[in-house]
Amino acid sequence: MDVKIEKLVYGGEGLGHHEGHTVFVPFVLPDEVVTVQPVERKKKFVRGRVSHVLTPSPQRATPPCPHFAVCGGCHYQHIPYEAQLPYKTEILRETFRRLGRVEWGGPIQTHASPPFGYRNRAQWKIRPAGAAAKNAIGYFQAGSSTLCAVDECPVLSPRLAETLAGLRDLLAESRLPAKLREVEAFTDDADRKVLLNASVETFDGPPESLASLLLTALPGVETILLQEISRDRYELFGPGFIHYHAAGNRCRVGHLSFFQVNRFLIEELVHTVLAEERGKLALDLFAGVGLFTLPLAKRFERVVGVESDLAAARDLQANIEESKGNAQQVNAAVESLLTEWQERPDYVVLDPPRAGVSDGALRQLLRLGPPRLAYLSCDPATLARDLRVLTGGLDPAAGPGAYQIAEVHLFDLFPQTYHIESLVRLKRRE
Ligand SMILES: C[S@@+](CC[C@H](N)C(=O)[O-])C[C@H]1O[C@@H](n2cnc3c(N)ncnc32)[C@H](O)[C@@H]1O
Structure with a gap:
C-alpha cells in the first residue's frame, strides 16, 4: 500500500488512509508518501511497517542511535529535536479536543529538554541472544518481549551509560548469574551516585557475592536491592535510598519509589507547578517522595501530601521530617482521603499515574471546590477525559463546568519518544 501520511498521532505512529482504511505506521513524518507492509488488519484500520519511503519529508533526519527502529524505547529519532515539540503540541491539543471535547485555543507553553543524555533512570532486560545464546543486555523490541541487545543508548545520563557499559562487560565475561533478568538503575542529581534494583529468577550463588560484584565493578553504586523472582524475596545491600537535590530540598528516593526521570527539567517543573501560589492549605495528591510537597510547605501554612x-x-x-516544614504525609489512596476530607484547600496539585484521576476522586474535588488546581499528567488521553469532568467540556446541555483552563504547559520529559508530560493550571469559575 502506498500511503500519504497526514499527521502523527499519540503512540508514535503516523496516520494515513488507503481504500477506506485508516493506516497506522511508525517512523514516518507528515506529508511523506511511504509503502506500507500490513502487519495487522482490522475491520476499520491497518497497522503496518514502512518498506520504502517514496517521498521523504525534508525534515527527515538520520537517527543517531544504531538501534533505533528495532529497540522499543525511542520513536522519534528520525525527526530533528526542534520539530518533535511542535508535533507533540499538536497531538496534545487534538487529544483535548477529540477525547475531552475541550477546545483549548490558548498557547501551549513548551519546555524543551536537551535531546539526549537526559534520563536519570533506566530498566535493562537481560536475555540469551545471538547464535551462542549468551546473556545480553538491552531493551525489548516494540510490542514484544524479544531482546534488542544494545551497546549504547544516547538518552541515558553519562553515569547510566557507564553503568550499562559495565554490565555489558560483566555479561561478556560471564561474571553475572545466568538467571539475572533485569537491572534498573537510578542516579542522583549530580549524576554520580547510583541506586540499583536487580531481579534474578533464582540465585545460583549467595546474593552477597552478586551484590559485592556489582558494588565493586560499577562506579557510583551506593545501594542494591536484589529480588529473587521465583521466591518473591528481596535482599538489601546498602542504605536503601539515594538523595536527589531539587528546588532547594533534599529528597530521599528509595529502591521502590517513583521519581521524575528527566534530570534537566525537574527544577523547571517544580517552579511551574508552584507558580505564585500561596495560602493556608495545599493538597499534594499523588505526592511520591514529596518533590512538590516540600517546596509547597514553604508557601502554605499547611500542606498534606497523599x-x-x-x-x-x-x-x-x-x-518531611528532614525538611522540618509544615507538611504532613498521609499514606492512603487519594480517593479515600478525599471522601473523608472536609476542609477547603486553596490549592491542589494532582500528579496521577497514567490511569489519571478516578471519577470518584474528581467528584470529591468538585465538592471541595479549591479555587486553583494544577494537574500534571503523563497521559494526554486520561488528562483529556478528566478535564472534561472538571471543565464541563463543550457539551452545551451540561452547562459550563466548575473550572476553566488558565494555562497549558508541555514539559518534554521524554525527547525521542512519543511520551507527553503536560501541566494544566485550572481556576474555579466565579
Ligand atoms: C506520577 S507519580 C508522581 C509523584 C510525585 N508527584 C513526583 O513528581 O515525584 C504518581 C504517584 O502516585 C502514587 N499513586 C498511584 N495511585 C495512587 C492513589 N490512588 N492514591 C495515592 N497515590 C497514588 C504512586 O505510587 C506514585 O508515587
Missing part, C-alpha cells in the same frame, strides 16, 4: 504506595510514603515521611 501517597498510596508504602515505600514512597516512607520516603515522603522521612523527607
Whole structure:
C-alpha cells in the first residue's frame, strides 16, 4: 500500500488512509508518501511497517542511535529535536479536543529538554541472544518481549551509560548469574551516585557475592536491592535510598519509589507547578517522595501530601521530617482521603499515574471546590477525559463546568519518544 501520511498521532505512529482504511505506521513524518507492509488488519484500520519511503519529508533526519527502529524505547529519532515539540503540541491539543471535547485555543507553553543524555533512570532486560545464546543486555523490541541487545543508548545520563557499559562487560565475561533478568538503575542529581534494583529468577550463588560484584565493578553504586523472582524475596545491600537535590530540598528516593526521570527539567517543573501560589492549605495528591510537597510547605501554612504506595510514603515521611516544614504525609489512596476530607484547600496539585484521576476522586474535588488546581499528567488521553469532568467540556446541555483552563504547559520529559508530560493550571469559575 502506498500511503500519504497526514499527521502523527499519540503512540508514535503516523496516520494515513488507503481504500477506506485508516493506516497506522511508525517512523514516518507528515506529508511523506511511504509503502506500507500490513502487519495487522482490522475491520476499520491497518497497522503496518514502512518498506520504502517514496517521498521523504525534508525534515527527515538520520537517527543517531544504531538501534533505533528495532529497540522499543525511542520513536522519534528520525525527526530533528526542534520539530518533535511542535508535533507533540499538536497531538496534545487534538487529544483535548477529540477525547475531552475541550477546545483549548490558548498557547501551549513548551519546555524543551536537551535531546539526549537526559534520563536519570533506566530498566535493562537481560536475555540469551545471538547464535551462542549468551546473556545480553538491552531493551525489548516494540510490542514484544524479544531482546534488542544494545551497546549504547544516547538518552541515558553519562553515569547510566557507564553503568550499562559495565554490565555489558560483566555479561561478556560471564561474571553475572545466568538467571539475572533485569537491572534498573537510578542516579542522583549530580549524576554520580547510583541506586540499583536487580531481579534474578533464582540465585545460583549467595546474593552477597552478586551484590559485592556489582558494588565493586560499577562506579557510583551506593545501594542494591536484589529480588529473587521465583521466591518473591528481596535482599538489601546498602542504605536503601539515594538523595536527589531539587528546588532547594533534599529528597530521599528509595529502591521502590517513583521519581521524575528527566534530570534537566525537574527544577523547571517544580517552579511551574508552584507558580505564585500561596495560602493556608495545599493538597499534594499523588505526592511520591514529596518533590512538590516540600517546596509547597514553604508557601502554605499547611500542606498534606497523599501517597498510596508504602515505600514512597516512607520516603515522603522521612523527607518531611528532614525538611522540618509544615507538611504532613498521609499514606492512603487519594480517593479515600478525599471522601473523608472536609476542609477547603486553596490549592491542589494532582500528579496521577497514567490511569489519571478516578471519577470518584474528581467528584470529591468538585465538592471541595479549591479555587486553583494544577494537574500534571503523563497521559494526554486520561488528562483529556478528566478535564472534561472538571471543565464541563463543550457539551452545551451540561452547562459550563466548575473550572476553566488558565494555562497549558508541555514539559518534554521524554525527547525521542512519543511520551507527553503536560501541566494544566485550572481556576474555579466565579
Ligand atoms: C506520577 S507519580 C508522581 C509523584 C510525585 N508527584 C513526583 O513528581 O515525584 C504518581 C504517584 O502516585 C502514587 N499513586 C498511584 N495511585 C495512587 C492513589 N490512588 N492514591 C495515592 N497515590 C497514588 C504512586 O505510587 C506514585 O508515587
